[in-house]
Amino acid sequence: MLSGRRLEILDPSPLDVELDDIAHGIARVARWNGQTRGAFPFSVAQHCCLVEAIAAGIDPRLGPAARLTLLLHDAAEYVVGDLVTPLKAALGEPFKAIEGRLQEAIFIAFGLPAQPPEDLRHLTKRADRSAAWLEATRLAGFSQDEARQVFGRPDAFPEEIESYLSPWPPETAQEKFRARVKDCLERRAGGDPCQVRGRTP
Numbered sequence: 154m155l156s157g158r159r160l161e162i163l164d165p166s167p168l169d170v171e172l173d174d175i176a177h178g179i180a181r182v183a184r185w186n187g188q189t190r191g192a193f194p195f196s197v198a199q200h201c202c203l204v205e206a207i208a209a210g211i212d213p214r215l216g217p218a219a220r221l222t223l224l225l226h227d228a229a230e231y232v233v234g235d236l237v238t239p240l241k242a243a244l245g246e247p248f249k250a251i252e253g254r255l256q257e258a259i260f261i262a263f264g265l266p267a268q269p270p271e272d273l274r275h276l277t278k279r280a281d282r283s284a285a286w287l288e289a290t291r292l293a294g295f296s297q298d299e300a301r302q303v304f305g306r307p308d309a310f311p312e313e314i315e316s317y318l319s320p321w322p323p324e325t326a327q328e329k330f331r332a333r334v335k336d337c338l339e340r341r342a343g344g345d346p347c348q349v350r351g352r353t354p
Contacts, residue, residue, distance in 0.1 A: 162232055165255050170262035172334055178231030180327035186237060189292040191320035197230050198330035200284060203317040205333065208280035210311040217340040219276075222260070222269050224334055226277050229255035263338070283307040291318050 154160060154174040161169070176198065183194035205223040209215055215223075227235070229252050241248060257267040269277070286307040289295035295303075321329065 160232065162255070163251065165232075165258040167258045167262035170259050172331060175225075175228050175231045175259070176327045176331040176334070179228065180323045180330060182230050182235050184235055184288060185293045188294075189288070189320065190294075191292065193320040193322050195288060195292055195320045196323065196326045197227050197235050198326040199317065199321050200288070201225070201227055202326075202330055202333055203284045203287070203314070204277070204280045206314060206317060207283050207308065207310065208276050210314070211280065211308055212276065217337040218265060219273055221263060221334065221337040221341065222265055222273055223277055223280065224330070224337065225259055225263060225265070226281065228259045263334075264341075279308065283310070287314070287318060292320070 154169075154171065155177060156171040156174050158169040158171055158174065160166070160174075179197035179201065180199075182197045183189070184197060184200050185195065187194045189195045201224050204226060205220055208223050209220065232255055233248075233252055236244070236248075260267050260269070268274075282304045286300045286304040287310070289300040289304065290297055
């Protein structure tokens, strides 16, 4: 990693997880294999920010720990990339297990449960599918009917969601993702007795 950390992909340690590595990596990983409209690829970092914003529209009472979980829901892709769903399904359980261990290490590194509570997992999936519907119809060339068949009917979106649907340059995606994570960490540390480790600059 650019931080100098050496993350073991098959046996990841939370001690080797760094915010800057995640932000740098997922800001340069393209959603939809890069098959999106715009001057820049639509990055996983921008997708994570979009998912958080959609979830906050569904439940405005979300606290900083829940928002942090939402922001980090695809963070393992800074190591394994963003595989399209059919390929991920074909690779099966071995790949799922590797990605799952990475994701757990990331959550633990940020002071979160390795497995989010069921209601938060449900909200994350709901917001993730709505984000995919938006990305598919606005950026990836799907008709609304096609997207609905794959992702279901999306939730209603707050107006500010529009600002998340023009692909950001990698540097912008990196900094916006990093800033959202830091904001959640700072707010959580100020109001939660379970302090997050101080290794995220």
